Amino acid sequence: MKKVMKFSIQVIVASFLFVSALSHAELTISITKGVDNPIVIGIVPFNYTGGGPLSENVAAIVSDDLERSGQFGPIAPENMLSYPSLPQDVVFRDWRLLGSEYLVIGDISPTASGYQLVYSLFDVVSQKTILFNQPIVVARDGLRDMAHHVSDKVYEAITGIRGAFSTEIIYVEHQKKARNYRLMRADMDGARPKVLVTSKQPLLSPSWSPDGQSVAYVSFESGRPAIYIQNLATGQREKMTNFKGLNSAPSWSPDGKKLALVLSKDGNPEIYTLDIATKRFTRVTKHFGIDTEPRWTADGKGIIFTSNRGGKPQIYSVVLADGYPQRLTFEGDYNARAQLTPDGKSIIMVHRRNKVFHIATQELATGTVRILTTETDLDESPSIAPNGASLIYATKRNGKGILASVSLDAGSKFALPSTSGDVREPSWSPYF
Amino acid sequence: MLSKTIKTILTISAVTFFLSACSTTSTPDSATGSSTDGSSGTSGSSATTDGSGKNSVNDGVVAPTATVFYFDFDSSVLRTDSRALLDAHAAALKASPRSVRLEGHADERGTREYNIALGERRAQAVRAYLVSRGVTSPIEVVSYGEESPAVDASNEYAWQQNRRVEIK
Incomplete structure (x- = not known):
């Protein structure tokens, strides 16, 4: 499709090192696999008209975002022939020489309460302007938001797919020495982590509400599991279930009005739905086997779940109106924790083959299973991005729990190891 | 399922004690503090040496010091080598009833929510066995799944140590 530029791999590595050096996040990014023929793009360091340096290198964050998507190979700033910040200063020949197919420039200026960026995107090959002098204004602490916004717009303009760089993740961090479990919230690149809950007892199964305002999770703080819903803005929380036995795996309905859990x-693990406003429970499954890990279909009329009713854990689907489960997975002796892709055509899941746990996708129409993660084992907890282009999951590296991400075409991979503990169970936010 | 369990007990109770006497656990000496090996621990408890508990239902019944029962991968079936220890606990609980908490655990492989369910099944299998042996004490079951490993490592030995139910 695109010509492989010989220097592009070096370019990617160089720009990545540059970006990571600037990162102070507790989750640090390392790219474990790039793609063979990324779209080459020049993202010129944005000019700043105010005094002194900015606290964030906005263009570098854009470059990092686009590179992690797996579809782009940004040119390292030190290899650039010119540094235009205004449309009239662009010389297309400088970028054609570097093999750049697209070019992003921008100019940041201070405002009374923050910053304004005016940016443009060019198609170098056809010498056309795609986005012209687009303004974005942010507060003083919003430079990373500014960068992710530009990434979203550039990504969508070129690929036709909505960008998900402004989304966030919630995950669980276990600080073994301090014996702390922490529910954490961070940008999808791991930056700006915030603590939502700290507990001496396990926290697990965070699930982001479809409106992005709340999180449901399981806490053992009372010595037994209970499901809570917590408002992310106020920190206010409500205990939803505290029954004898399991209180596990909450999942929001697409309209945000119910939880499947x-x-x-009643004796063994069954799936129920809970109407959050009326507190009414409806039992979905009736089987002596293990039924767990419910996830809703996009229309809210069905649920897919894990069950060992056939002897081994496999994925089933059930239409809530008729309650008759149908088995979806047949390949592999352990398929669990499935989630539908946003287009509803596939599921992502934990899949065991040859005794190794991978993240895999299965196309529902054909049953074709593709393993996405082959370098790691003990992979679990996949959570898909709202645009369906990639997923984040938990795995282990050197005995430590880390988060990692893979594009759904398995072309690009990156890891997000934590500097302060074992991290796991990522839940990708919806669009805000 | 329960009657099947009891039947199995009857047929194997004779060999059970033999098995417990020559436990095949691979590296028992490296087990960490809270999880001593179940089978070998049984014989260490002098008052409850008999697998059936028959000759120990008296004032001298002492709860076994071993409190952990182990399981196979993705299985909640009680192992034959757990039976002697279970019987000893049953005898002790019958002699001096108390509230019991059974904590079910799983190894790290597979998904967390499935493992929570699996840990509960394991603890329930232990409870069902104790009840079948005549234990009437209140028994609470709590599953931690893979959240609370006894041995924090990713190898066969650690996984085996972590697939367990602890009686508390």
Whole structure:
């Protein structure tokens, strides 16, 4: 499709090192696999008309975002022949010489309460302007938001797919020495982590509400599991279930009005739905096997779940109106924790083959299974980006729990190891 | 399922004690503090040496010091080598009833929510066995899944140590 530029790999590595050196996040990014023929793009360091340096290198964050998507190979700033910040200063020949197919420039100026960026995107090959002098204004602490916004717009303009760089993740961090479990919230690149909950007892199964305002999770703080819903802005929380036995795996319905969850109050693990406003429970499954890990279909009329009713864990689907489960997975002796892709055509799941746990996708129409993660084992907890282009999951590296991401075409991979503990169970936010 | 369990007990109770006497756990000496090996621990408890518990239902019944029962991968079936220890606990609980908490655990492989369910199944299998042996004490079951490993490592030995139910 695109010509492989010989220097592009070096360019990618160089720009990545530059970016990571600037990162102070607790989750640090390392790219474990790039793609063979990325779209070459020049993202010129943005000019700043105010005094002194900015606290963030906005263009470098854009470059990092686009590179992690797996579809772009940004040119390292030190290899650039010119540094235009205004459209009239662009000389297309400088970028054609570097093999750049696209070019992003920008000019940041201070405002009373923050910063304004005016940026443009050019198609170098056809010498056309795609985005012209687009303004974005942010507060003083919003430079990373500014960068992710530009990444979203550039990504969408070139690929036709909505960017998900402004989204966030919630995950669980276990600080073994301090014996702390922390529910954390961070940007999708791991930057700007915030603590939502700290507990001496396990926290697990965070699930982001579809409106992005709340999180449901399981806490053992009372010595037994209970499901909570917590408002992210106020920190206010409500205990939703505290039954004898399991209170597990909460998952929001697409309209945000219900939770699907797992209770064993009637003797063994069954899936229920809970109407959040009326507190009414409806039992979905009735089987003596393990039924767990419910996730809703996009229309809210069905649920897919893990069950070992056939002897081994496999994925089933059930239409809530008729309650009759159908088995979806047949390949592999362990398929669990499935989630539908946003287009509803595939599922992502934990899949065991040859005793190794991978993240895999299965196309529902054909049943074709593709393993996405082959370098790691003990992979679990996949959570898909709202644009369906990539997923984040938990795995282990050197005995430590880390988060990692892979594009759905398995072309690009990156890891997000934590500097302060074992991290796991990522939940990708919706669009805000 | 319960009757099947009891039947199995009857047929194997004779060999159970033999098995417990020559436990095949690979590296028992490296087990960490809270999780001593279940089978070998049984014989260490002098008052409850008999697998059936028959000759120890008296004033001298002492709860076994071993409190952990182990399981196979993705299985909640009680192992034959756990039976002697279970019987000893049953005898002790019958002699001096108390509230019991069974904590179910799983190894790190597979998904967390499935493992929570699996840990509960394991603890329930232990409870069902104790009840079948006549234990009437209140028994609470709590599953931690893979959240609370006994041995924090990713190898066969650690996984085996972590697939367990602890009686508390």
